[in-house]
Amino acid sequence: MTDNSGGNTIRVRFAPSPTGHLHVGGARTALYNWLYARKTGGVFVLRIEDTDARRSTRESYEGILRGMRWLGLDWDEGPDVGGDYGPYVQSARGVLYHTDASRLIEEGKAYHCFCTPGRLEELKIEQKEKKLPIKYDGLCRGLSVEEADEKIKAGEQHVLRFRMPEEGEARFRDIVRGDCKVANSELDDFVLIKSDGLPTYNFAVVVDDARMKISHVIRGDDHLSNTPRQVHIYLALGYRVPKFVHLPMILGGDRTRLSKRHGAVSIDWYSDQRYLPDAMVNYLALLGWSFDDRQELFSRKALIDRFSLKKVSKNPAMFDNDKMEYINAEHFKKLSPAQKVMHVYHVLKDEGYIPGDFHVDLEKPVDLKLVPGTEPLAGNGAEDGERVEGDGLGRLYLIVSVLGNRLKLLKDAPGHIGYFYKDDYDVDDNAVEIHLMRKEVPERLDRLADSLEGLNYFDRERVEETVRTLADEMKIEAGELIHPSRVALTGGTVSPDIFQVIVLLGREKTVERLRKAAGIAKR
RNA sequence: GGCCCCUUAGUCUAGUGGUCAGGACGCAUGGUUCUCAGCCAUGAAUCAGGGGUUCGACUCCCCUAGGGGCUACCA
Numbered sequence: 001m002t003d004n005s006g007g008n009t010i011r012v013r014f015a016p017s018p019t020g021h022l023h024v025g026g027a028r029t030a031l032y033n034w035l036y037a038r039k040t041g042g043v044f045v046l047r048i049e050d051t052d053a054r055r056s057t058r059e060s061y062e063g064i065l066r067g068m069r070w071l072g073l074d075w076d077e078g079p080d081v082g083g084d085y086g087p088y089v090q091s092a093r094g095v096l097y098h099t100d101a102s103r104l105i106e107e108g109k110a111y112h113c114f115c116t117p118g119r120l121e122e123l124k125i126e127q128k129e130k131k132l133p134i135k136y137d138g139l140c141r142g143l144s145v146e147e148a149d150e151k152i153k154a155g156e157q158h159v160l161r162f163r164m165p166e167e168g169e170a171r172f173r174d175i176v177r178g179d180c181k182v183a184n185s186e187l188d189d190f191v192l193i194k195s196d197g198l199p200t201y202n203f204a205v206v207v208d209d210a211r212m213k214i215s216h217v218i219r220g221d222d223h224l225s226n227t228p229r230q231v232h233i234y235l236a237l238g239y240r241v242p243k244f245v246h247l248p249m250i251l252g253g254d255r256t257r258l259s260k261r262h263g264a265v266s267i268d269w270y271s272d273q274r275y276l277p278d279a280m281v282n283y284l285a286l287l288g289w290s291f292d293d294r295q296e297l298f299s300r301k302a303l304i305d306r307f308s309l310k311k312v313s314k315n316p317a318m319f320d321n322d323k324m325e326y327i328n329a330e331h332f333k334k335l336s337p338a339q340k341v342m343h344v345y346h347v348l349k350d351e352g353y354i355p356g357d358f359h360v361d362l363e364k365p366v367d368l369k370l371v372p373g374t375e376p377l378a379g380n381g382a383e384d385g386e387r388v389e390g391d392g393l394g395r396l397y398l399i400v401s402v403l404g405n406r407l408k409l410l411k412d413a414p415g416h417i418g419y420f421y422k423d424d425y426d427v428d429d430n431a432v433e434i435h436l437m438r439k440e441v442p443e444r445l446d447r448l449a450d451s452l453e454g455l456n457y458f459d460r461e462r463v464e465e466t467v468r469t470l471a472d473e474m475k476i477e478a479g480e481l482i483h484p485s486r487v488a489l490t491g492g493t494v495s496p497d498i499f500q501v502i503v504l505l506g507r508e509k510t511v512e513r514l515r516k517a518a519g520i521a522k523r
Numbered sequence: 524g525g526c527c528c529c530u531u532a533g534u535c536u537a538g539u540g541g542u543c544a545g546g547a548c549g550c551a552u553g554g555u556u557c558u559c560a561g562c563c564a565u566g567a568a569u570c571a572g573g574g575g576u577u578c579g580a581c582u583c584c585c586c587u588a589g590g591g592g593c594u595a596c597c598a
């Protein structure tokens with residue numbers, strides 16, 4: 001699986017810290033790494049950055065993995081699958097950080113610092129007041145190794161700091177930003193190892209990326225400013241500096257950094273809402289990347305095909321839920337009938353709509369031509385001309401087919417077609433008021449019920465004919481019959497083709513609901 | 524405070540030293556129809572502002588403004 005034969009293998013990584021759920025920003029970063037790996041035949045590594053012991057949790061860790069699996073972003077090396085460069089959890093890599101830290105100390109590139117948090121705090125306040133750059137003043141820089149060792153032996157709290165060269169600058173190449181450089185004078189002696197013995201982010205990330213042979217560091221823009229520090233560490237340790245790719249941030253609706261208060265930013269939320277993972281992947285890909293000026297709907301495969309780091313945008317993007325829904329709807333449209341039915345079936349089942357409150361045996365000659373103009377229903381459903389079982393998948397096939405593009409979010413399926421399965425479907429009171437509570441309605445519904453009851457053949461054609469004929473007889477518009485019927489049968493003013501609804505609801509249920517509504521309307 | 528990054532319609536974006544500045548979501552209007560969705564057609568809406576460079580700038584340079592990030596013993 002892993003190829004460590006040469007130094008040219010492309011190796012990328014997603015390195016979340018388990019301090020919260022997987023949000024859209026993190027997911028987008030993971031996705032770009034994954035896409036790049038899959039496109040180039042490289043290796044995608046998952047590494048958990050849990051050096052912040054206080055905030056890291058097991059739940060977050062599991063949640064992140066769950067989110068990635070839901071999105072279909074599989075990793076080649078990681079905490080659960082292993083690999084040649086493990087462990088893949090920072091908390092288990094302590095010895096590695098200390099090995100490299102020791103080298104830096106020996107070479108005089110890092111030094112112990114015994115300044116108390118209190119002193120550092122005062123220093124910061126003072127610098128702020130004097131409007132000076134806020135940076136460590138290097139008090140412990142001059143301590144000899146012996147002096148430092150003594151203090152350590154005496155049990156003094158200490159951290160390890162990087163000895164920033166006073167002259168020179170750090171340079172690096174970023175595929176999105178171009179060449180970057182920062183003068184060393186802008187940087188200070190930042191901390192490498194915290195007093196609890198754990199490495200800081202900047203140190204750990206370099207040691208890990210270097211030792212894991214990461215070739216391209218693809219991450220959020222918020223890390224750009226830290227990159228010069230990291231470059232210093234790479235150089236000091238004699239490691240090869242990887243290529244960097246800093247992705248523009250994804251912003252919340254108020255254009256600030258994404259956080260909990262922005263609501264629906266968790267990948268979990270989208271999976272709970274039953275968005276399609278492929279749609280999510282598609283939309284996420286578009287946040288900071290585009291292929292050209294025409295295509296924006298991509299299958300997973302097409303994305304891998306087209307993806308290029310060179311086309312990554314520099315601009316921060318806002319997550320737009322409307323567009324996300326649109327992309328989701330487009331992906332849903334493209335599913336095969338069998339796939340749609342499968343998805344809808346699971347939703348209805350999970351929400352308790354299947355099995356339903358009642359049984360419907362569709363009558364002959366109900367056939368699959370029931371729905372003129374829709375694509376033929378394939379898969380394990382009913383074949384043309386075959387008898388359709390009332391409660392089986394066959395009826396659901398027809399229902400889903402009749403529903404057509406009305407279903408955009410799977411989560412809404414019960415709302416759209418629940419009345420096919422339950423008697424206590426939602427009723428729109430306003431619709432009842434407008435369409436049912438009128439004196440002429442009861443007679444119309446009763447007469448329609450009579451007509452339908454007397455039909456020899458209960459298929460769409462006959463039903464429509466019946467309704468229209470009755471309307472003619474009563475000298476009213478067909479709509480005068482259709483609208484109250486829709487409310488009577490579905491509880492609302494919105495539904496698929498009413499004749500198809502009638503057929504799929506079945507003669508018995510249709511008549512029952514029409515009569516019941518007529519009864520209500522009489523009052 | 525210091526440093527860094529970003530700036531094309533409400534949003535995501537394409538774009539070249541000379542284009543009617545293109546597409547998509549959303550929005551509006553009309554058509555199809557039993558409602559809604561869909562589909563089709565049409566429309567409103569953009570180069571943040573100011574200076575340069577240039578025969579000519581959305582495009583190159585500078586400044587300003589706005590937004591974001593880093594400046595932590597967070598990542």
